[in-house]
Amino acid sequence: MKENIVVYVNGRKIGLYRGMKVKHALIAYDESLYRASLAGEIRVEDENGFTVGVEGSLADGARILTTPTA
Amino acid sequence: MQIPPNYGRRVLASLTARLLFLILIVWLPAMPMTASGAPARQAEVDITILHVNDTHGHIIPHLDRSVDPERPVGGAEYLARMIEVERTANPKGTILLSAGDMFQGTPVSNLFHGKPVVEIMNYLGFDAMALGNHEFDWGQDVLQSIVSSASFPVVSANVFKSGGVCIRGVKPYVILKKKGVRIAVIGITTPETFYTTKPGNLTGLTFAAPEKVLPAIIRRVRAQGASMVIALTHDGLDADRELARNVRGIDVIVGGHSHTAIKDPVMESGTVIVQAGSNGIYLGVLKIAFDPKKKKILSYTRKDELRVVSSASGAQLDPNVAQIVDNYEAQVRGEFSKVIGTAAADLTRDATGESDLGDLVADAMRAASGSQIAFQNGGGIRADIPKGPITVEEVFTALPFDDDMVSMDLTGEQIKQLLEKSVLSENILQVSGIRVEYDLSKPAGAKVASVAVAGKPMEADATYRVVTNDFLASGGGRFNIFKKGRNVSVGPSLREGLDDYIRRNSPINVRAKNRIVFRN
Numbered sequence: 371m372k373e374n375i376v377v378y379v380n381g382r383k384i385g386l387y388r389g390m391k392v393k394h395a396l397i398a399y400d401e402s403l404y405r406a407s408l409a410g411e412i413r414v415e416d417e418n419g420f421t422v423g424v425e426g427s428l429a430d431g432a433r434i435l436t437t438p439t440a
Numbered sequence: 441m442q443i444p445p446n447y448g449r450r451v452l453a454s455l456t457a458r459l460l461f462l463i464l465i466v467w468l469p470a471m472p473m474t475a476s477g478a479p480a481r482q483a484e485v486d487i488t489i490l491h492v493n494d495t496h497g498h499i500i501p502h503l504d505r506s507v508d509p510e511r512p513v514g515g516a517e518y519l520a521r522m523i524e525v526e527r528t529a530n531p532k533g534t535i536l537l538s539a540g541d542m543f544q545g546t547p548v549s550n551l552f553h554g555k556p557v558v559e560i561m562n563y564l565g566f567d568a569m570a571l572g573n574h575e576f577d578w579g580q581d582v583l584q585s586i587v588s589s590a591s592f593p594v595v596s597a598n599v600f601k602s603g604g605v606c607i608r609g610v611k612p613y614v615i616l617k618k619k620g621v622r623i624a625v626i627g628i629t630t631p632e633t634f635y636t637t638k639p640g641n642l643t644g645l646t647f648a649a650p651e652k653v654l655p656a657i658i659r660r661v662r663a664q665g666a667s668m669v670i671a672l673t674h675d676g677l678d679a680d681r682e683l684a685r686n687v688r689g690i691d692v693i694v695g696g697h698s699h700t701a702i703k704d705p706v707m708e709s710g711t712v713i714v715q716a717g718s719n720g721i722y723l724g725v726l727k728i729a730f731d732p733k734k735k736k737i738l739s740y741t742r743k744d745e746l747r748v749v750s751s752a753s754g755a756q757l758d759p760n761v762a763q764i765v766d767n768y769e770a771q772v773r774g775e776f777s778k779v780i781g782t783a784a785a786d787l788t789r790d791a792t793g794e795s796d797l798g799d800l801v802a803d804a805m806r807a808a809s810g811s812q813i814a815f816q817n818g819g820g821i822r823a824d825i826p827k828g829p830i831t832v833e834e835v836f837t838a839l840p841f842d843d844d845m846v847s848m849d850l851t852g853e854q855i856k857q858l859l860e861k862s863v864l865s866e867n868i869l870q871v872s873g874i875r876v877e878y879d880l881s882k883p884a885g886a887k888v889a890s891v892a893v894a895g896k897p898m899e900a901d902a903t904y905r906v907v908t909n910d911f912l913a914s915g916g917g918r919f920n921i922f923k924k925g926r927n928v929s930v931g932p933s934l935r936e937g938l939d940d941y942i943r944r945n946s947p948i949n950v951r952a953k954n955r956i957v958f959r960n
Contacts, residue, residue: 373926387913389636390910393914394913397915397916398915401917410504410505418677418706420702421701422698422700423718423719425496426676426718428676429678429698439509440509
């Protein structure tokens with residue numbers, strides 16, 4: 371297994387270490403987005419449209435999207 | 441007496457009709473019915489699979505605004521009642537599964553190394569639980585203690601000790617029998633556990649690729665009479681999809697690890713895949729009509745498989761589980777007030793320069809990881825520790841984030857770039873194992889005047905072992921150099937490292953004065 375993975379947050383390519391989580395992808399993308407997720411202001415979804423938790427795992431090539439809650 | 445024509449045939453017909461009537465009276469109530477009340481086909485067996493995953497010690501209701509903006513969600517006592525309701529609806533055909541990562545994550549569970557969660561799972565009568573990567577967070581001895589205190593089977597078919605044997609007390613699979621149907625539940629643990637766990641906690645263990653071990657086990661359980669095969673995995677939805685594509689013969693994957701709330705079950709290459717989010721927020725309820733003769737799923741819940749565990753007013757709870765939660769919650773206060781060491785002087789923070797508490801945290805990180813150099817963001821330290829006895833609660837308050845340490849190799853040149861970035865940051869990096877002198881009269885990018893590691897000048901081309909936290913390692917604070925490390929390893933947690941360091945080195949007498957020096 372490679373030590374590094376690539377994921378996509380709102381379409382932007384992000385490099386992370388393998389084993390890092392959704393929260394790390396958000397931090398790498400934009401820290402304010404991570405804080406917004408903790409405050410429940412945004413929802414994080416995978417490419418299937420399922421909600422994922424910020425402590426959830428990320429596979430190499432995973433694509434996540436953020437959407438404002440209500 | 442004249443016997444009517446066809447008398448014998450009529451008597452026989454009448455007797456046959458009465459017999460049929462009697463058979464129907466006796467047999468009909470025992471027939472399974474569909475939801476509409478019509479009799480189900482005899483070949484169908486209704487199985488209900490209840491499932492949770494990644495509870496991470498969340499046994500107390502909590503607010504998650506992305507699920508419900510006003511009312512708390514989760515809570516083991518409410519979950520217990522929901523399970524009871526489902527079991528009552530299908531008393532002989534319900535199984536209860538956990539796809540792992542049940543214990544680590546909240547003070548009420550962490551302080552007791554998962555005991556409250558095990559106690560609740562025992563009470564609820566789980567049928568099986570998969571080993572998750574976070575089950576290794578407290579080391580193999582604690583894991584052993586959890587497994588031995590569990591009254592339910594813990595399963596993992598791809599984690600081995602030397603010689604290819606399973607961890608003591610862990611089975612590769614179990615075969616359950618419900619309504620005469622044999623159901624195999626095979627455990628899978630993510631092979632990425634090596635990337636998410638402190639290496640010392642995995643000594644002597646190997647994690648095989650799931651697709652390598654599963655085909656042989658599926659053949660074995662089928663030979664043992666299993667009609668239905670469930671893979672109880674802790675490997676994430678993407679890996680579960682791949683598993684379904686590559687391994688034939690799995691009827692259902694009950695997954696975890698990616699914390700995915702799969703609202704409507706996924707069908708991949710003939711395998712139904714479900715996962716119930718995280719943090720005890722959902723109970724997954726998968727209802728299956730199964731043909732045991734054809735060994736085939738005839739129908740399954742296709743929509744709204746997840747039920748939110750809600751503690752909204754009016755929600756029913758299980759008082760016995762509430763009692764277990766209350767007992768441990770009451771003990772948290774006592775655990776938090778336990779004294780772990782003493783501070784000889786006030787330990788204060790300063791995000792703009794070197795600080796006593798920053799030095800202490802960085803020293804603890806270096807000691808816990810065995811690295812040469814430690815970096816901690818000043819903003820990650822949220823409260824001072826006053827002079828006197830230091831309690832568990834004060835460590836939690838100073839470091840409220842659930843950060844893990846991340847160790848990596850960086851070159852001297854990369855470290856210098858980090859230090860250049862740090863001096864321009866609002867949250868200067870707190871350091872250990874290093875001394876940096878800044879010349880503030882120089883332009884940005886050239887302010888580092890000198891750097892020494894263990895008393896010797898740092899060499900630009902040399903490689904140094906560096907520890908930081910996972911926030912910085914993912915590029916937090918725009919310290920992107922941390923993303924260029926090599927030979928990365930994770931753990932232990934920052935709090936655990938500080939707690940341990942205070943216990944070993946009290947009285948703590950840190951004097952911050954010469955690790956970060958400014959001139960001009």
